[in-house]
Amino acid sequence: xxxxxxxxxxxxxxxxxxxxxxxxxxxxxxxxxxxxxxxxxxxxxxxxxxxxxxxxxxxxxxxxxxxxxxxxxxxxxxxxxxxxxxxxxxxxxxxxxxxxxxxxxxxxxxxxxxxxxxxxxxxxxxxxxxxxxxxxxxxxxxxxxxxxxxxxxxxxxxxxxxxxxxxxxxxxxxxxxxxxxxxxxxxxxxxxxxxxxxxxxxxxxxxxxxxxxxxxxxxxxxxxxxxxxxxxxxxxxxxxxxxxxxxxxxxxxxxxxxxxxxx
Ligand code: ADP
Numbered sequence: 136x137x138x139x140x141x142x143x144x145x146x147x148x149x150x151x152x153x154x155x156x157x158x159x160x161x162x163x164x165x166x167x168x169x170x171x172x173x174x175x176x177x178x179x180x181x182x183x184x185x186x187x188x189x190x191x192x193x194x195x196x197x198x199x200x201x202x203x204x205x206x207x208x209x210x211x212x213x214x215x216x217x218x219x220x221x222x223x224x225x226x227x228x229x230x231x232x233x234x235x236x237x238x239x240x241x242x243x244x245x246x247x248x249x250x251x252x253x254x255x256x257x258x259x260x261x262x263x264x265x266x267x268x269x270x271x272x273x274x275x276x277x278x279x280x281x282x283x284x285x286x287x288x289x290x291x292x293x294x295x296x297x298x299x300x301x302x303x304x305x306x307x308x309x310x311x312x313x314x315x316x317x318x319x320x321x322x323x324x325x326x327x328x329x330x331x332x333x334x335x336x337x338x339x340x341x342x343x344x345x346x347x348x349x350x351x352x353x354x355x356x357x358x359x360x361x362x363x364x365x366x367x368x369x370x371x372x373x374x375x376x377x378x379x380x381x382x383x384x385x386x387x388x389x390x391x392x393x394x395x396x397x398x
Contacts, residue, residue, distance in 0.1 A: 181223070184220045188216050191210075192213070194209055226355060230360060238370075244279075244392060245279055245280075245281050247277050247278070247320065248311065258291075265298065266307075269311075278395070280389070281389055289362055294307065294322055296358060297383070301326030301327070306325050307323070308323040309321065317372075319386055327382075328379040340356065340357060341356040341357065342356050342360075343355075372387075
């Protein structure tokens with residue numbers, strides 16, 4: 136065997152897969168490749184902002200110091216690129232944590248309704264130009280085995296996207312329901328929607344349908360990959376239905392662990 140691919144570094148992942156006993160070279164190689172893909176994706180994403188900041192600094196170094204207009208413009212542009220990099224680095228950390236997330240044997244029990252209501256009220260306050268509805272079909276308190284801050288994070292990513300990709304009709308519908316043994320949370324918008332050929336790929340890291348408009352929407356293509364990893368870690372599901380031009384609905388589902396009557 137090749138000593139460079141000693142399983143030590145990959146023990147954690149292999150353990151997570153429950154396959155530490157009988158890993159094969161193929162599996163180890165597969166993990167190495169996915170690590171390499173990640174590094175290459177990240178380098179690619181960082182290359183553009185780094186090049187822009189470098190360009191501006193070179194400009195400043197040559198002429199900018201004496202030209203207030205160049206100075207002002209370069210500083211503004213560099214700051215905005217640096218903020219983008221900062222967001223990117225922070226979200227990559229979140230993604231890495233989501234990938235390594237292992238749920239304890241006794242997961243935290245969280246009541247869904249109060250979290251959804253809080254997120255709904257908070258975001259409604261920040262975006263009063265949107266019309267909001269919350270349809271809670273539960274008459275009891277449904278509990279899921281998901282950490283409350285994680286549940287909140289998932290909702291915020293989906294609602295944030297719904298807001299970001301709604302240009303004409305500014306309307307967000309949130310819904311909470313029980314479906315079989317699942318608690319289902321729906322986040323619906325009536326915005327630009329997603330074409331069928333992109334639908335499978337929106338959960339891929341760094342995938343953006345419209346790469347050219349990234350500077351307007353400020354997205355980096357990590358949000359939905361975080362959602363996918365985090366939901367999977369909790370044994371949940373995430374699904375999307377969408378039609379180009381008429382909007383999208385993202386549904387999160389988690390196993391219902393307990394239901395208590397409010398009365
Ligand atoms: P981003 O940071 O670019 O929003 P995401 O991973 O959250 O990254 O989403 C990936 C891509 O999926 C987005 O760039 C966008 O093209 C598409 N998308 C996500 N949510 C929606 C939505 N609600 N409506 C339309 N398109 C969406």
